[in-house]
Amino acid sequence: EPVEPPVATPKIQKPYVLIGAGTASFAAAQAIKEKQPDANVIIIGNEEYAPYMRPPLSKELWFSEDPEVAKTLVFKDWQGTERNTIYQDVSHYEVIEDASGSDLQTDKIKLLLNKQVAKLNVEDHTITLADGSKIYYNKVLLATGGAPKSLPGQDGKSDKVTTFRTVNDFKKLDQIAKDGAHIAVVGGGFLGSELAVALAKRGEKEKLTVTQVFPEEGNMANVFPSYLTKWTTTRVRKLGVDVQTDSAIKDIKTDENNKVVLDLGNDKQVVADHVVVAVGIEPRVDLARDAGLEIDEKRAGVVVNAELEARTDVFAAGDMVSFHDVQLGRRRIEHHDHAVLSGRHAGENMVGGAKPYKHQSMFWSDLGPEIGYEAVGLVDAQLSTVSVWAKATAKDTPAAAAGTEAESPRSAPNAGPAGETTKAVASTNPFKDEKFGKGLVFYVREKQIVGLLLFNVFGKVQEARDIIDAGYTTEQIDGLLKKFNLHEDSH
Amino acid sequence: EPVEPPVATPKIQKPYVLIGAGTASFAAAQAIKEKQPDANVIIIGNEEYAPYMRPPLSKELWFSEDPEVAKTLVFKDWQGTERNTIYQDVSHYEVIEDASGSDLQTDKIKLLLNKQVAKLNVEDHTITLADGSKIYYNKVLLATGGAPKSLPGQDGKSDKVTTFRTVNDFKKLDQIAKDGAHIAVVGGGFLGSELAVALAKRGEKEKLTVTQVFPEEGNMANVFPSYLTKWTTTRVRKLGVDVQTDSAIKDIKTDENNKVVLDLGNDKQVVADHVVVAVGIEPRVDLARDAGLEIDEKRAGVVVNAELEARTDVFAAGDMVSFHDVQLGRRRIEHHDHAVLSGRHAGENMVGGAKPYKHQSMFWSDLGPEIGYEAVGLVDAQLSTVSVWAKATAKDTPAAAAGTEAESPRSAPNAGPAGETTKAVASTNPFKDEKFGKGLVFYVREKQIVGLLLFNVFGKVQEARDIIDAGYTTEQIDGLLKKFNLHEDSH
Numbered sequence: 005e006p007v008e009p010p011v012a013t014p015k016i017q018k019p020y021v022l023i024g025a026g027t028a029s030f031a032a033a034q035a036i037k038e039k040q041p042d043a044n045v046i047i048i049g050n051e052e053y054a055p056y057m058r059p060p061l062s063k064e065l066w067f068s069e070d071p072e073v074a075k076t077l078v079f080k081d082w083q084g085t086e087r088n089t090i091y092q093d094v095s096h097y098e099v100i101e102d103a104s105g106s107d108l109q110t111d112k113i114k115l116l117l118n119k120q121v122a123k124l125n126v127e128d129h130t131i132t133l134a135d136g137s138k139i140y141y142n143k144v145l146l147a148t149g150g151a152p153k154s155l156p157g158q159d160g161k162s163d164k165v166t167t168f169r170t171v172n173d174f175k176k177l178d179q180i181a182k183d184g185a186h187i188a189v190v191g192g193g194f195l196g197s198e199l200a201v202a203l204a205k206r207g208e209k210e211k212l213t214v215t216q217v218f219p220e221e222g223n224m225a226n227v228f229p230s231y232l233t234k235w236t237t238t239r240v241r242k243l244g245v246d247v248q249t250d251s252a253i254k255d256i257k258t259d260e261n262n263k264v265v266l267d268l269g270n271d272k273q274v275v276a277d278h279v280v281v282a283v284g285i286e287p288r289v290d291l292a293r294d295a296g297l298e299i300d301e302k303r304a305g306v307v308v309n310a311e312l313e314a315r316t317d318v319f320a321a322g323d324m325v326s327f328h329d330v331q332l333g334r335r336r337i338e339h340h341d342h343a344v345l346s347g348r349h350a351g352e353n354m355v356g357g358a359k360p361y362k363h364q365s366m367f368w369s370d371l372g373p374e375i376g377y378e379a380v381g382l383v384d385a386q387l388s389t390v391s392v393w394a395k396a397t398a399k400d401t402p403a404a405a406a407g408t409e410a411e412s413p414r415s416a417p418n419a420g421p422a423g424e425t426t427k428a429v430a431s432t433n434p435f436k437d438e439k440f441g442k443g444l445v446f447y448v449r450e451k452q453i454v455g456l457l458l459f460n461v462f463g464k465v466q467e468a469r470d471i472i473d474a475g476y477t478t479e480q481i482d483g484l485l486k487k488f489n490l491h492e493d494s495h
Numbered sequence: 496e497p498v499e500p501p502v503a504t505p506k507i508q509k510p511y512v513l514i515g516a517g518t519a520s521f522a523a524a525q526a527i528k529e530k531q532p533d534a535n536v537i538i539i540g541n542e543e544y545a546p547y548m549r550p551p552l553s554k555e556l557w558f559s560e561d562p563e564v565a566k567t568l569v570f571k572d573w574q575g576t577e578r579n580t581i582y583q584d585v586s587h588y589e590v591i592e593d594a595s596g597s598d599l600q601t602d603k604i605k606l607l608l609n610k611q612v613a614k615l616n617v618e619d620h621t622i623t624l625a626d627g628s629k630i631y632y633n634k635v636l637l638a639t640g641g642a643p644k645s646l647p648g649q650d651g652k653s654d655k656v657t658t659f660r661t662v663n664d665f666k667k668l669d670q671i672a673k674d675g676a677h678i679a680v681v682g683g684g685f686l687g688s689e690l691a692v693a694l695a696k697r698g699e700k701e702k703l704t705v706t707q708v709f710p711e712e713g714n715m716a717n718v719f720p721s722y723l724t725k726w727t728t729t730r731v732r733k734l735g736v737d738v739q740t741d742s743a744i745k746d747i748k749t750d751e752n753n754k755v756v757l758d759l760g761n762d763k764q765v766v767a768d769h770v771v772v773a774v775g776i777e778p779r780v781d782l783a784r785d786a787g788l789e790i791d792e793k794r795a796g797v798v799v800n801a802e803l804e805a806r807t808d809v810f811a812a813g814d815m816v817s818f819h820d821v822q823l824g825r826r827r828i829e830h831h832d833h834a835v836l837s838g839r840h841a842g843e844n845m846v847g848g849a850k851p852y853k854h855q856s857m858f859w860s861d862l863g864p865e866i867g868y869e870a871v872g873l874v875d876a877q878l879s880t881v882s883v884w885a886k887a888t889a890k891d892t893p894a895a896a897a898g899t900e901a902e903s904p905r906s907a908p909n910a911g912p913a914g915e916t917t918k919a920v921a922s923t924n925p926f927k928d929e930k931f932g933k934g935l936v937f938y939v940r941e942k943q944i945v946g947l948l949l950f951n952v953f954g955k956v957q958e959a960r961d962i963i964d965a966g967y968t969t970e971q972i973d974g975l976l977k978k979f980n981l982h983e984d985s986h
């Protein structure tokens with residue numbers, strides 16, 4: 005009788021392990037699956053949600069009319085398209101419960117939530133979960149993002165002084181911002197400024213009082229040139245925020261009425277029901293450091309090369325990575341689009357790409373529906389700048405411009421399927437007679453244009469990117485302006 | 496008639512291209528061939544010699560009795576073993592004449608001399624020679640070493656003001672140092688101090704006058720603690736060198752007698768027949784920079800990770816590499832043993848090792864036959880130090896100790912076959928009554944021992960290495976001393 009050859013049970017390959025269930029890991033997982041559909045991919049995250057985008061948490065979600073928004077997490081982007089903050093429902097993933105799931109045969113991306121990765125061993129090719137179980141990896145991506153910094157003296161003080169980064173942070177603040185309270189926001193950067201404006205907007209209905217406190221001379225002072233910072237601060241005030249500039253927090257106390265008292269020195273105080281601390285992030289590099297990977301002393305991220313590779317089979321992406329930008333030099337970037345692009349790129353290189361990460365990411369911010377800016381490259385108030393301004397028209401607001409920006413992550417931060425697009429919000433011209441209604445700021449290092457801020461100028465990110473990639477010098481700015489139609493007539 | 500299947504002509508694999516025919520490339524080539532004997536390995540160098548070691552050029556070759564030493568390049572190491580400065584005669588290599596040789600089938604390591612690599616293209620996997628021809632590589636090693644720095648105002652001044660790095664530089668200086676001339680050495684570091692002492696030694700026969708000029712307070716001031724610098728300077732003076740400390744060169748001129756005049760300011764001058772400039776090196780990173788690789792702004796080398804990899808298939812080793820030392824942090828090292836070890840390590844990783852470079856290299860220097868030191872780790876006068884001294888005996892000189900140091904690169908800088916060992920030079924005790932005859936200097940950063948200098952203490956490099964690897968703190972020094980038998984009786 006002929007002996008049947010035993011059916012070879014295909015041994016499942018060791019997984020691509022993506023640490024951190026944020027934007028960078030999500031983008032990496034998609035890229036790996038596109039290039040290698042049968043890849044065993046596991047995303048491990050310590051939050052309770054499937055990967056989601058953070059930008060709406062300080063913007064669109066606050067403008068929602070839906071009282072259930074904190075449950076649905078659905079928002080309308082500026083184009084009116086409904087989107088969910090969570091990229092994909094968990095049903096799209098193979099949700100696994102523990103390390104043993106790494107052997108499971110499935111075509112889906114695996115998702116292991118509520119788990120802390122406690123250790124990385126790059127020599128053994130293993131990660132260890134907080135419960136002690138191990139997963140052997142094929143390649144690993146570090147995408148652990150950043151942890152919000154606290155104010156000195158904040159820790160354990162009170163549940164009334166909180167940081168803001170996650171969906172759960174949004175849910176909590178959404179509750180607090182419903183009862184006519186006084187909310188103080190500490191920090192004048194991206195998050196502090198966006199949140200202060202968003203809370204003020206909600207305050208129109210809920211009778212919130214919103215104070216913003218920070219040590220700089222105005223909003224976004226670390227990014228904008230001084231005059232633009234000052235102008236922007238006047239706009240933020242007009243939107244209803246009590247902006248306290250030049251104010252460092254000397255002390256934080258709670259008083260007898262259970263209010264939080266921020267002592268600003270010189271007898272100045274802010275007494276609030278709740279304080280949101282938005283004073284920057286610290287990249288989460290403990291795992292990497294303990295694994296013996298290099299930490300960039302200057303920029304605080306884990307060091308990788310231009311291919312986003314730290315060591316053989318070890319990659320990193322997103323907020324926590326210090327990478328070599330072939331065009332602009334070593335950088336770390338804390339923005340959504342970079343998390344998407346570097347995540348994708350790392351994913352591609354994990355399946356053999358071996359390419360440098362050269363695509364210049366962009367970022368954007370909106371301070372309410374009437375001021376928006378986008379930027380590419382090094383945009384830092386420490387650099388010298390050359391700027392060009394024009395009269396803004398009714399078209400020159402993020403709300404009005406949205407329909408024209410099909411390829412901007414601003415209008416579609418999600419890599420998912422595009423939804424229906426309704427017409428843009430109709431708007432009047434809020435900038436008549438304003439000095440800085442609309443303009444370009446070129447950031448310059450050793451005569452070379454290294455960054456470009458598009459202030460209420462929309463749909464021009466690719467042009468900006470081309471300028472950075474080409475390495476133009478300041479002498480060439482004049483000739484470059486025509487790409488931007490700054491002085492186009494308003495209609 | 497049956498048709499013979501065509502004999503498959505085996506297509507030769509794309510080569511491992513090692514740029515720079517120095518120590519690092521030589522070591523890498525050996526390692527690659529050990530791991531993969533049929534590998535196609537090409538060393539390309541712009542000098543006319545097969546790979547050679549530089550240490551004897553400022554030491555042993557000057558002590559040779561052979562008038563033909565500049566032709567033979569043969570020297571006796573401290574053990575009396577005859578060695579050649581050139582690691583292996585060219586006959587051991589397959590010498591190729593141009594880029595087309597990269598396709599040649601041979602088991603030997605290929606050697607392409609007198610050729611400048613003009614371009615590296617890491618995306619195409621090619622290098623281009625100065626003659627325009629290209630070689631496609633499989634993997635590439637950058638091992639271009641460093642170029643000696645010049646003094647401001649030196650360039651084109653005179654063939655009487657020269658730098659010193661190559662065999663040809665040795666041959667030239669050997670000629671010049673034969674006619675009773677006055678030679679000034681500028682620089683108080685490794686090369687300047689060794690050469691000054693070597694020239695003074697030759698001066699005993701050839702009636703040379705030797706002056707050494709540098710801005711620091713003594714010899715090796717950037718490495719030694721201040722008191723040891725001062726003490727060493729007195730020893731260098733005793734060996735016949737006129738050491739001019741605290742002297743910066745204000746100007747270089749040639750006078751009517753065709754002498755070189757070094758103006759030291761304050762009416763101080765040194766008038767010499769020849770000036771050797773030894774003011775440090777600049778790592779040769781142009782190829783790397785033009786290829787878009789990252790250059791370490793602080794340490795000036797090409798940036799690689801702990802595996803000595805800059806990008807996929809691109810490695811670097813030796814003087815020109817800024818690497819991540821997992822134990823001590825990012826470093827660049829300009830010493831022979833590091834060139835050997837990092838070259839070997841890069842070679843192993845080029846054939847798939849993927850291991851971090853963790854072996855702590857050592858370095859050594861001798862100031863004549865009676866003072867020698869060896870060191871491991873970060874040895875920098877900027878660090879704080881803890882040192883322990885003991886009375887030296889006649890055994891405690893590099894000459895006397897040589898026989899005990901079988902595994903030290905000092906006694907066998909060559910990875911080649913070991914020669915005959917004759918008995919050590921007999922010596923009397925030159926250190927009676929000396930304060931710093933023999934001792935250990937621990938270099939400390941944030942309480943951790945990060946470097947260890949063994950001053951006239953020999954055969955203890957492995958002990959030093961273990962201490963650095965273990966990350967001991969200053970509190971533990973007491974317990975560590977017993978490893979070194981510092982106070983052993985003299986016989």
Ligand SMILES: Cc1cc2nc3c(=O)[nH]c(=O)nc-3n(C[C@H](O)[C@H](O)[C@H](O)COP(=O)(O)OP(=O)(O)OC[C@H]3O[C@@H](n4cnc5c(N)ncnc54)[C@H](O)[C@@H]3O)c2cc1C
Pocket residue numbers: 023024025026027028029048049050051057058059060061062119120121122147148149150168169170195288291321322323324337338339340341343366367368369
């Ligand atoms: C409120 C808010 C609004 C923003 N708006 C914008 C915007 O408008 N435009 C813009 O460009 N950028 C914006 N950003 C920045 C942007 O969201 C970040 O740059 C981006 O989220 C970075 O993605 P990431 O994947 O690197 O990290 P993250 O999104 O932080 O994801 C990392 C994840 O890893 C988890 N994790 C960390 N360590 C471990 C571990 N050991 N084990 C398991 N899981 C771990 C973390 O909990 C987290 O869930 C905003 C940020 C915030 C907070």
Ligand SMILES: Cc1cc2nc3c(=O)[nH]c(=O)nc-3n(C[C@H](O)[C@H](O)[C@H](O)COP(=O)(O)OP(=O)(O)OC[C@H]3O[C@@H](n4cnc5c(N)ncnc54)[C@H](O)[C@@H]3O)c2cc1C
Pocket residue numbers: 514515516517518519520539540541542548549550551552553610611612613638639640641659660661686779782812813814815828829830831832834857858859860
């Ligand atoms: C005189 C002297 C004495 C020394 N003594 C000691 C000692 O006692 N102990 C110690 O530890 N260290 C010593 N050193 C230092 C030690 O020699 C160096 O650290 C070591 O040589 C570095 O090796 P490398 O292979 O990195 O570079 P190198 O030895 O400099 O080799 C690099 C080679 O690449 C060639 N090259 C560069 N660019 C190109 C190109 N584009 N195309 C083709 N070829 C190129 C260069 O010409 C050179 O031949 C000494 C150095 C000198 C100069």
Ligand SMILES: NC(=O)c1ccc[n+]([C@@H]2O[C@H](COP(=O)([O-])OP(=O)(O)OC[C@H]3O[C@@H](n4cnc5c(N)ncnc54)[C@H](O)[C@@H]3O)[C@@H](O)[C@H]2O)c1
Pocket residue numbers: 062155190191192193194195196197198217218219220225226252253281282283284285338339340367368369370
């Ligand atoms: N549109 C966007 O791109 C966007 C929007 C929101 C958040 N984010 C990201 O989220 C993260 C958090 O944002 P962020 O605004 O906290 O960081 P940030 O780095 O943008 O701003 C930090 C701010 O903290 C303030 N600050 C620092 N130390 C302080 C102190 N001791 N007391 C008071 N104020 C102090 C300063 O005002 C400074 O502007 C960042 O990575 C940011 O890039 C980005």
Ligand SMILES: NC(=O)c1ccc[n+]([C@@H]2O[C@H](COP(=O)([O-])OP(=O)(O)OC[C@H]3O[C@@H](n4cnc5c(N)ncnc54)[C@H](O)[C@@H]3O)[C@@H](O)[C@H]2O)c1
Pocket residue numbers: 553646681682683684685686687688689708709710711715716717743744772773774775776829830831858859860861
């Ligand atoms: N035993 C060894 O390890 C050894 C021996 C010889 C050479 N080398 C290596 O060879 C290379 C060259 O040696 P080196 O001694 O030139 O370099 P070095 O870095 O050891 O010393 C540089 C010296 O240059 C001097 N200097 C700097 N700028 C000056 C100026 N403007 N005017 C006058 N003096 C100035 C200073 O005295 C300084 O000590 C180095 O990489 C060195 O490590 C090593």
